[in-house]
Amino acid sequence: MNWGITPGVAKRLLENGYLRAGKAKLKEPQKYVISYLTSGIVNDIEAGVAILRGKNPDGTVDAFYPSGRDKMPTTNWNRPSHDAQQYGTKVVNALLSNRPFPYPKSLYAVEDALRFFIGGKPNAIVVDFFAGSGTTAHAVIRLNKQDNGLRQCISVTNNEVAAKEHDALRKQELRPGDPNWEKLGICDYITKPRVAAAVTGITPSGEPIRGDYKFIDEFPMSDGFEANAEFFTLTYETPVAVNHSIAFTRVSPLLWLRAGSRGKRIDKLPPDGWAVVDAYGLLSDVDATDAFVKAIKKSNGLRVAFIVTDDDRRFQNIVRRLPDHVEPVRLYESYLTNFNFAKGD
Structure with a gap:
């Protein structure tokens, strides 16, 4: 006992x-x-x-528990909607035209679990560090449809191939990094196509998804969702390229994510030395500080100001001129500092 x-x-x-x-x-x-x-x-x-x-x-x-109030869930759920075979494996098969993925969770089980924590939080951010087939992102998209929420899901996964594919690819003398290897990795072969299929209602082969969503809301899976999804590949950038802004185009999505993944994105270094969009601003030339600060003060809803400078005194002077609600971030500083730590400097 x-x-x-x-x-x-x-x-x-x-x-x-x-x-x-x-x-x-x-x-x-x-x-x-x-x-x-x-x-x-x-x-x-x-x-x-x-x-x-x-x-x-x-x-x-x-x-x-009074009607309409959240309640503490029991430790053991026994619901037909949580059947992993019916609403995990079969859902993934419908979305991906029968691409194999072992033991996906029931879409509705994950949705129910999330509802206990973010059902009343329409602007919540969910981070899934082991995205697998992408069930969590799919469930967040469904929750948003049900209450017109604006929740975000950040899904993280590697691009590892399954054991069976690994052995077969090695026999073909392929290795990680080869295009024919990477295309069968979990991210490129399962996670990204699954999220894209859920949003668009179209399978990777270009056919409308067969089947219907059930339970909380019922509609054809081919209808898709009014949702946005963007995919990024994390890479290593050399400190020289970062320090001299040569890698800015590859770094730019991180600034947008850091500022809340909202509105427009600054994808290139601005020719005037500064730029301001919906959620953040970028000052790449401290000589343009006056125009940058004026634009920041006129902007509504801006959260972060990224400033490129290796001069501590000038950085602090710029910070003092920014509105209190704007968070100043010295661009590249953390990355370059971490690189020096890794080298043992």
């Missing part, structure tokens, strides 16, 4: 009506089945989130 709580905790739960002994099972090693409320539900009762009506004849609490 396994104990989920210690005797002292069990005694306190019993005294407060949160624990009971069920019917006797004389043939079992433990004669009585012990049931108790989890700490989350107890906290909900004591905080008034769950309403206490009184006590049952056996001394246990009689409580309920």
Whole structure:
């Protein structure tokens, strides 16, 4: 038998009506089945989130969650919508025209799990560091459709090939980095095509997706979603290229992400030495500070100002002229500092 709580905790739960002994099972090693409320539900009762009506004849609490209120989920879900075969494997097969992916999670199970945490947060940002087939991003897109939310999902994955493909590719004398190897990696072969298919309603082969979404909202999968998705490949850039802004075009998406992934993006070094878009500004020539600061002050909703300079004093002078709600970031400083640490300097 396994104990989920210690005797002292069990005694306190019993005294407060949160624990009971069920019917006797004389043939079992433990004669009585012990049931108790989890700490989350107890906290909900004591905080008034769950309403206490009184006590049952056996001394246990009689409580309920009012309609429309969030409630603490149970530890074991048994719902048809959470079947991984029906709504994980088959959904991925429909999206990707039967490209193989082992054990994808049910789309609706992930959606239900996310709803407990971000159902009331329409501007939430979800970070998935092990994106797999992209189920989490797909679920976030569905949540947004249901309540007109603006949630973002940042999905991260490597481009590793499956074990079976690995052995077959090695026999062909291919290795990581070869185009014929990389095209079968999980990111290029599964994650990106799955997200693209979900948004557009079109499979990688160009056909409308067959099948319908079910449960919370039902509509053809081929309808797609009003959503945006962009894919980036993380690479290593040499410090010389970064320091001299030679790699700016490749670095520019990070600035846009850092500022909230909203509005336009500055993809090239501005010819005037500065540029301001919806969420952020870039000052690449400190001699253009006056025009940059004026544009920043006129902008509504701008969050971050990226400043390129290796002069601490000039950087601080510029910072003092910026509005309080704008976060100053000295561009490249962290990257170059980390590079020096790695070298042991």
